[in-house]
Amino acid sequence: MRTPVHSPVASVLRASAVLLFTLIATLCCLPSVAAQGTAAGKLAIYSIDVEGGQATLLVSPEKGSLLVDTGWPGSNGRDAGRIEAAMKDAGISQIDHVLITHFHVDHVGGVPNLVQKVKVGEFIDHGEDRELSSDTKRDYAAYLKAIQGTPRRIVKPGDTINIPGLNAIVITADGEHIQSVPRVTPQPNSYCASEPKPEADPTENARSTGVLITFGKFRFLDLGDLTKQKEIDLVCPNNPLPKIDVYLVNHHGFNLSNTKAFVDAIHPRVAIMNNGAHKAGSPEAWQTVHESPGLEDLYMVHTAEGSDAAHNSAEALIANPKGAGADGAYFKVVAAKDGSFSVFNSRTGVTKNYPRK
Numbered sequence: 001m002r003t004p005v006h007s008p009v010a011s012v013l014r015a016s017a018v019l020l021f022t023l024i025a026t027l028c029c030l031p032s033v034a035a036q037g038t039a040a041g042k043l044a045i046y047s048i049d050v051e052g053g054q055a056t057l058l059v060s061p062e063k064g065s066l067l068v069d070t071g072w073p074g075s076n077g078r079d080a081g082r083i084e085a086a087m088k089d090a091g092i093s094q095i096d097h098v099l100i101t102h103f104h105v106d107h108v109g110g111v112p113n114l115v116q117k118v119k120v121g122e123f124i125d126h127g128e129d130r131e132l133s134s135d136t137k138r139d140y141a142a143y144l145k146a147i148q149g150t151p152r153r154i155v156k157p158g159d160t161i162n163i164p165g166l167n168a169i170v171i172t173a174d175g176e177h178i179q180s181v182p183r184v185t186p187q188p189n190s191y192c193a194s195e196p197k198p199e200a201d202p203t204e205n206a207r208s209t210g211v212l213i214t215f216g217k218f219r220f221l222d223l224g225d226l227t228k229q230k231e232i233d234l235v236c237p238n239n240p241l242p243k244i245d246v247y248l249v250n251h252h253g254f255n256l257s258n259t260k261a262f263v264d265a266i267h268p269r270v271a272i273m274n275n276g277a278h279k280a281g282s283p284e285a286w287q288t289v290h291e292s293p294g295l296e297d298l299y300m301v302h303t304a305e306g307s308d309a310a311h312n313s314a315e316a317l318i319a320n321p322k323g324a325g326a327d328g329a330y331f332k333v334v335a336a337k338d339g340s341f342s343v344f345n346s347r348t349g350v351t352k353n354y355p356r357k
Contacts (some may be wrong), residue, residue, distance in 0.1 A: 052276020101224025104260025
């Protein structure tokens with residue numbers, strides 16, 4: 001029987017083919033990078049369910065982080081735990097900046113729980129509590145005690161927050177507001193003339209520290225619980241703000257906020273209302289935001305159970321519908337520098353894309 005002759009070239013080709021097959025088989029089974037947290041080069045914004053309070057986490061592509069407010073206090077640390085879960089999804093282990101918009105318990109109350117669980121680089125706020133309320137005085141004192149040993153910075157309109165990869169500028173603070181935003185020319189606001197004059201608000205809401213976040217062509221606006229008079233002061237007679245891609249609805253969607261002169265002036269493309277099942281989501285405010293020119297979708301963290309069905313968004317746009325059983329579902333915005341973005345609903349697992357304009 002004749003022994004076959006093995007060519008050296010053929011052996012090399014066979015070995016190369018085996019190696020290539022092995023490499024392809026290995027790569028096909030690896031999870032994609034996009035499936036793990038935020039896609040590379042994009043901004044992530046988490047609207048965390050804190051049951052009608054606020055906790056909004058922003059994480060830049062460089063993993064710079066800003067948490068706006070901390071939700072409620074509680075012995076079980078529920079809201080701090082939900083913030084931790086968002087941090088894990090975003091791939092961060094500490095928070096660079098925590099911005100406290102104002103000293104109401106649903107915004108600042110979670111600080112003591114948070115600092116027990118999470119390392120914080122600095123706390124940012126508008127300065128002294130201005131409200132003549134024993135409850136607010138108590139919550140402000142608890143805040144000061146909890147942040148002892150951590151840097152604290154008091155900001156005013158026009159100040160910036162250093163977050164690698166993002167441009168973050170303070171728009172409102174301590175009852176004052178910015179006059180102009182860099183690279184934005186203030187425009188006359190035609191909606192001001194027909195806006196009824198609201199009553200002055202003596203509470204901490206009117207002192208809210210609000211920020212505009214810019215990432216390339218993408219813009220996100222969060223003004224805390226700013227109320228009607230301060231909204232109008234900000235945008236009338238001239239509006240210094242650019243058009244907004246994602247607007248965190250002022251004051252959880254209460255009708256004490258969200259004047260037409262303000263909402264229509266910022267021209268939001270998408271709005272997220274961080275209401276609770278039995279807190280805010282007022283029909284009047286919902287309608288104003290919903291009817292804003294150019295608005296494509298209004299997301300709600302909860303169904304507003306005190307409202308009629310006509311003043312709630314479609315269930316696909318709600319993180320925690322009525323009767324859903326378990327709370328805690330959140331929205332995650334993922335934005336690109338070209339202005340395109342998506343909104344993920346953690347309850348449904350569905351992502352809706354908004355192409356660049």
